[in-house]
Amino acid sequence: MKECTWRDCKEVAEFPQLDRDGKEWSNLCSKHHNEQAEAIKVGNVKKMLSCWVKARGGAKKCTEDCAPVAAVGAKLMKLLSGDHND
Numbered sequence: 001m002k003e004c005t006w007r008d009c010k011e012v013a014e015f016p017q018l019d020r021d022g023k024e025w026s027n028l029c030s031k032h033h034n035e036q037a038e039a040i041k042v043g044n045v046k047k048m049l050s051c052w053v054k055a056r057g058g059a060k061k062c063t064e065d066c067a068p069v070a071a072v073g074a075k076l077m078k079l080l081s082g083d084h085n086d
Helices: 030-042 045-055 059-081
Strands: 015-018 024-028
Touching (some): 024 030, 024 045, 030 045
Antiparallel strands (some): 015 024
16 A cells, blocks of 8 residues: 655555646545645645645655756746856
8 A cells, every 4th residue: 555645644545646647746645635625625825835745745855856847947948038058
């Protein structure tokens, strides 16, 4: 059985979260799934972002996972701005 990916949670994961490509980015226990769903339902953006980071395993893990995307984004912004200097 998989553990919940929420930071410091050891409960059984029952709710996989998939990205658009079908890749699992988190898998939550019922408690954390409900917490995230409630934040989305009421439109609490601060809570939604907090849940997203915690669901990925915390800030450090989230940063590591997102680093490749951030690097591509930085390169794209550099190209779009016309800054061709390294």
